[in-house]
Amino acid sequence: METKGDWRVSLAGECMVSRPFSMHDEPEFLEVWDLIKDADVSYGHLEMNFAVPEELKWPARGQGIGSFMMSDPAIAKDLKWAGFDIMSTAHNHSFDFGAEGLVATKKHMKEAEIVTAGTGVDLERASEPGYVEKKNGRVALVSTSSGNQHFMWANHAKGSFMARPGVNPQRLQFEFKVDPQTMQNLKDFAEKLNIVKPPKHGPKDAFGFLIPGAQQWGDPECFVEGDECEIVSSCNKRDLARNLRSIEEASSMADLVIVAHHFSVSDGPRGDTPPRFVREFAHHAIDGGADIYVGHGWHKTLGIEIYKGKPIIYGIGNFFAHSEFIQHVPYDSYDAWGHDVDALPTLHPALHPLHPGLDTPSSTWWSSCILQAAMKDGKLASLRLHPVEMGRESNKEATLHRRTGKGKHALTEGRPMRAKGEDAVRILERYRHLSEPFGTNIEIEDGVGIIRV
Structure with a gap:
């Protein structure tokens, strides 16, 4: 066997x-x-x-x-x-x-x-593993x-709501690293249009703006100054932790x-x-089981x-x-x-x-x-x-x-x-x-x- x-x-x-x-x-x-x-x-x-x-x-x-x-x-x-x-x-x-x-x-x-x-x-049922014998x-x-x-x-x-x-989401966030000249151009662009809005995530010196029409989706894009331009994506930590709990359960029970x-x-x-x-x-998924x-x-x-x-x-x-x-x-x-x-x-x-x-x-x-x-x-x-x-x-x-x-x-x-x-x-x-x-x-x-x- x-x-x-x-x-x-x-x-x-x-x-x-x-x-x-x-x-x-x-x-x-x-x-x-x-x-x-x-x-x-x-x-x-x-x-x-x-x-x-x-x-x-x-x-x-x-x-x-x-x-x-x-x-x-x-x-x-x-x-x-x-x-x-x-x-x-x-x-x-x-x-x-x-x-x-x-x-x-x-x-x-x-x-x-x-x-x-x-x-x-609900979120618990969406996140839980499916099992097949x-x-x-x-x-x-x-x-x-x-x-x-x-x-x-x-x-x-x-709050009394169903x-x-x-x-089951695995949300993510982006940081846009830009060189000093590009950062200045972005700030000039946003200030002239009056759309400057600090991002909720990212370092304290991060810069953000919110394009009209996108206000309903919440947090503005996060720009940080660096040596060159690149896009840095990362997992939402709370979703990552929840999904790793599901993987831990699955590894324990299957x-x-x-x-x-x-x-x-x-x-x-x-x-x-x-x-x-x-x-x-x-x-993280492999590390988690x-x-x-x-x-x-x-x-x-x-x-x-x-x-x-x-x-x-x-x-x-x-x-x-x-x-x-x-x-x-x-x-x-x-x-x-x-x-x-x-x-x-x-x-x-x-x-x-x-x-x-x-x-x-x-x-x-x-x-x-x-x-x-x-x-x-x-x-x-x-x-x-x-x-x-x-x-x-x-x-x-x-x-x-x-x-x-x-x-x-x-x-x-x-x-x-x-x-x-x-x-x-x-x-x-x-x-x-x-x-x-x-x-x-x-x-x-x-x-x-x-x-x-």
């Missing part, structure tokens, strides 16, 4: 899934689910909500360029068919349809017998999200602990390097670090890319994307653009890897990367080879299939290149990436 420290774990990326899929039987498709099921436990990130209209009231977000993620609850059963045991639900779309949508998603996933973590009816032992998942708006955070009951359902961290913000444009606060949180850290949110693959014998996957990428097929699109999305909402009855969900990431070619949106981790005595022994694609090649043109529909704007079919040939090599080469700065070596053998520890 294997010891409780020995595990085979399959990890998949962001499931923006809005179409049933269990009826398909192409060999390249079934290979994907063979890989998911070839493990003691299988994890994926659910970047979707499940509900029927009768369970909802109205879209809660009402702002911003982005998809409103909601689809048929029956798809949760397809995810169970696919082999998923446990899935994270904390992300920037968790509150798209308010408390009703969040609670409905949890309910439908439970009915499909998939354990979830990261959202709940497996033959090899007990697995825990702690799920958190960075970058959500204030009203999406779960809270506690207080608690707000929401996500034999394998996975921490999932969804981050939709960055230190500047979304590049190929994880933000500082993400590396800070990932290291996590066995595997999985990051997602940028819809692209990022590097892998082996830290104290445990894998940190900074960006696991997309696994389903079905956002173009969301059938019920609210007013706010048409408005945000510039469609003529005065002609609302003529607008329909096949219009373009309606979803981010799909309006320009992307070499990273349509591909990722299924990661199979072999843990031995509580440490990583090997990590195998099996490349998958969602209907486009991972080149600059994002060449389409699986299409749905016959409209002028080509819709990408969006299911994961095993990537082959040059496309598989490109997917793996990206992971190899981005992992090298962390001292991680990925060997590519017969279309599979291998990390040996």
Whole structure:
């Protein structure tokens, strides 16, 4: 019998899934689910909500360029068919349809017998680990999200008010270091517009201003003088302490602990390097008892670090890319994307653009890897990367080879299939290149990436 420290774990990326899929039987498709099921436990990130209209009231977000993620609850059963045991639900779309949508998603996933973590009816339930019982032992998942708006955070009951359902937040703060000349320019700019406001966080000599229209979001940006310009992000200490308590609980009550961290913000444009606060949180998570850290949110693959014998996957990428097929699109999305909402009855969900990431070619949106981790005595022994694609090649043109529909704007079919040939090599080469700065070596053998520890 294997010891409780020995595990085979399959990890998949962001499931923006809005179409049933269990009826398909192409060999390249079934290979994907063979890989998911070839493990003691299988994890994926659910970047979707499940509900029927009768369970909802109205879209809660009402702002911003982005998809409103909601689809048929029956798809949760397809995810169970696919082999998923446990899935994270904390992300920037968790509150798209308010408390009703969040609670409905949890309910439908439970009915499909998939354990979830990261959202709940209050902050305690959103922060608590999800547990799944497996033959090899007990697995825990702690799920958190960075970058959500204030009203999406779960809270506690207080002052005779009920608690707000929401996500388990891992908030962050930024400091903007600037050289002396830039600092003087900023002060001149803010004083001329009369928008100077000291920040609540940062050193005593920090400078801040608040742009009109952003007053409702609270603390102004924090600028500090330094030798050069750089953005310094860090974890909110109270959220970090709360999440570490959840990880401590999970480590005490389970034999394998996975921490999932969804981050939709960055230190500047979304590049190929994880933000500082993400590396800070990932290291704290492993130090606090996590066995595997999985990051997602940028819809692209990022590097892998082996830290104290445990894998940190900074960006696991997309696994389903079905956002173009969301059938019920609210007013706010048409408005945000510039469609003529005065002609609302003529607008329909096949219009373009309606979803981010799909309006320009992307070499990273349509591909990722299924990661199979072999843990031995509580440490990583090997990590195998099996490349998958969602209907486009991972080149600059994002060449389409699986299409749905016959409209002028080509819709990408969006299911994961095993990537082959040059496309598989490109997917793996990206992971190899981005992992090298962390001292991680990925060997590519017969279309599979291998990390040996």
